[in-house]
Amino acid sequence: EQVKLRNLTVQQNLQIMRSRIEELGITEALVQRQGEHRIRIELPGVQDPAAAKNVIGATASLAFFEVKETGSVNAMTLKDKAGNPVYVARTPVLGGDHIVDARASIGEMGMAEVNIHLDRIGGQKMSQFSRANIGKPMATSYSEYSLDEQGKAKQTQEIISVATIQSQLGDRFRITGAGTYQEAQQLALLLRAGSMTAPVTIVEERTIGPTLGAENIANGFAALGLGMGITLVFMALWYRRLGWVANVALIANMIILFGLLALIPGAVLTLPGIAGLVLTVGMAVDTNVLIFERIRDKLKEGRSFALAIDTGFDSAFSTIFDANFTTMITAVVLYSIGNGPIQGFALTLGLGLLTSMFTGIFASRALINLVYGRDNSRRVRV
Structure with missing residues (x-):
C-alpha cells in the first residue's frame, strides 16, 4: 500500500509540474521520474531559474x-x-x-x-x-x-x-x-x-553551461547544413534549371521556418527541434520532386512547357496534400500526448509541413512563371 501511494503521489506531482511548466510558456521542458521518489526537470532556455523554481516547486x-x-x-x-x-x-x-x-x-x-x-x-x-x-x-x-x-x-x-x-x-x-x-x-x-x-x-x-550547449547546437546545425547541402547539389544536377527553382524555394522555406519559430513565445531550438528541421528539408524537396516528375512525364508526351507546368502542378497537388496531411496528424498527436523534446520535434515538424507546402507549391510556381513564363516557346531541359 505504501508503494502504491508513493507511486500515485509522484505521478500526480509529475502531472502538476508539467502543467505549471506549460503555464510558464516553456515548450521543450523535460519532466520525468527518476528513482522511487525523485523527479528530474530540464528547462532549456530559462533565463531566471530562481523564478522557475518558485513556481514549479x-x-x-x-x-x-x-x-x-x-x-x-x-x-x-x-x-x-x-x-x-x-x-x-x-x-x-x-x-x-x-x-x-x-x-x-x-x-x-x-x-x-x-x-x-x-x-x-x-x-x-x-x-x-x-x-x-x-x-x-x-x-x-x-x-x-x-x-x-x-x-x-x-x-x-x-x-x-x-x-x-x-x-x-x-x-x-x-x-x-x-x-x-x-x-x-x-x-x-x-x-x-x-x-x-x-x-x-x-x-x-x-546549470549546463554554454560550452556543452554550443557544442550540441553546432553538431546539430552541422548535420542540418550537410543534409541541406547534399540536397541542393542533387536537385541542381538532376533537375537542371527547375532544380535551381527548387533550391531557392528550399532556402526560402528554411528562412520562413526560422522566422515562425522566433515568433512563438517560449520556443527553444534544441536537438530534437533541429532533427525536425532536417526532416523538413527532405519533405520540402519531396514536394518539388513529385511536381517535377509529373512535368517530365507531360513533356515526354509532347506537351508544351507551359501546359506541362500547369498539368504537373495540378495533378501533383492532391498527392502532396494527402502525404502532408497524414504527417501533420502524426505531428499533432506527438505534440498532444508528448512532452518536452517530443513536443519540440513535433512543433518544428508541423511548422515545416506548412512552410514546405507553401514554398514547394506556390513559391516554386511563382518562380517558374517569373523566370520562364515570358517565353512559353522556350524548351527547358528537366
Whole structure:
C-alpha cells in the first residue's frame, strides 16, 4: 500500500509540474521520474531559474472557510497578514481541488484580484453555502509548504481575505487580498495548474553551461547544413534549371521556418527541434520532386512547357496534400500526448509541413512563371 501511494503521489506531482511548466510558456521542458521518489526537470532556455523554481516547486492552495465567533467549539484560529487571529470552522467549505481556472485582474478600486472558476461540484457547494449565509463573512485561506531549519517540510496557513457574502455565489466569483498584481498572477498560475499532492524539495540543481550547449547546437546545425547541402547539389544536377527553382524555394522555406519559430513565445531550438528541421528539408524537396516528375512525364508526351507546368502542378497537388496531411496528424498527436523534446520535434515538424507546402507549391510556381513564363516557346531541359 505504501508503494502504491508513493507511486500515485509522484505521478500526480509529475502531472502538476508539467502543467505549471506549460503555464510558464516553456515548450521543450523535460519532466520525468527518476528513482522511487525523485523527479528530474530540464528547462532549456530559462533565463531566471530562481523564478522557475518558485513556481514549479510551490505547494500553494486556497481554501474557503466559514468565519466563527470567538470561543466557538468547532473553530480553529488562523492569522491574517497583519497577525490578527481569525476564527474559522475546522472543515473548509471547499478546497482548491475544485478550482478549474483562475485569472488575475485589477478590480474597480485598483486592487489586484483573482477570478475563480469552480467545477460543477465546487459550484454546488459554494452556491449552497452562500445561499444559507448571506450577510455573514467568509474567509479565504492561503497555505503552502516550506522547509524549517532542520530541513523538514512544514505547512503555513494564513487568511488573505475576509469578505461578507452579499448574494448567492455560483461557480464563478473573485477574491482579493492576494497582494500585488504580480503576486496575484503567480497565485492564479498555481491554482490553474493544481496543488501538489505532497511537498516538494529541491535535492540537486545543475546549470549546463554554454560550452556543452554550443557544442550540441553546432553538431546539430552541422548535420542540418550537410543534409541541406547534399540536397541542393542533387536537385541542381538532376533537375537542371527547375532544380535551381527548387533550391531557392528550399532556402526560402528554411528562412520562413526560422522566422515562425522566433515568433512563438517560449520556443527553444534544441536537438530534437533541429532533427525536425532536417526532416523538413527532405519533405520540402519531396514536394518539388513529385511536381517535377509529373512535368517530365507531360513533356515526354509532347506537351508544351507551359501546359506541362500547369498539368504537373495540378495533378501533383492532391498527392502532396494527402502525404502532408497524414504527417501533420502524426505531428499533432506527438505534440498532444508528448512532452518536452517530443513536443519540440513535433512543433518544428508541423511548422515545416506548412512552410514546405507553401514554398514547394506556390513559391516554386511563382518562380517558374517569373523566370520562364515570358517565353512559353522556350524548351527547358528537366
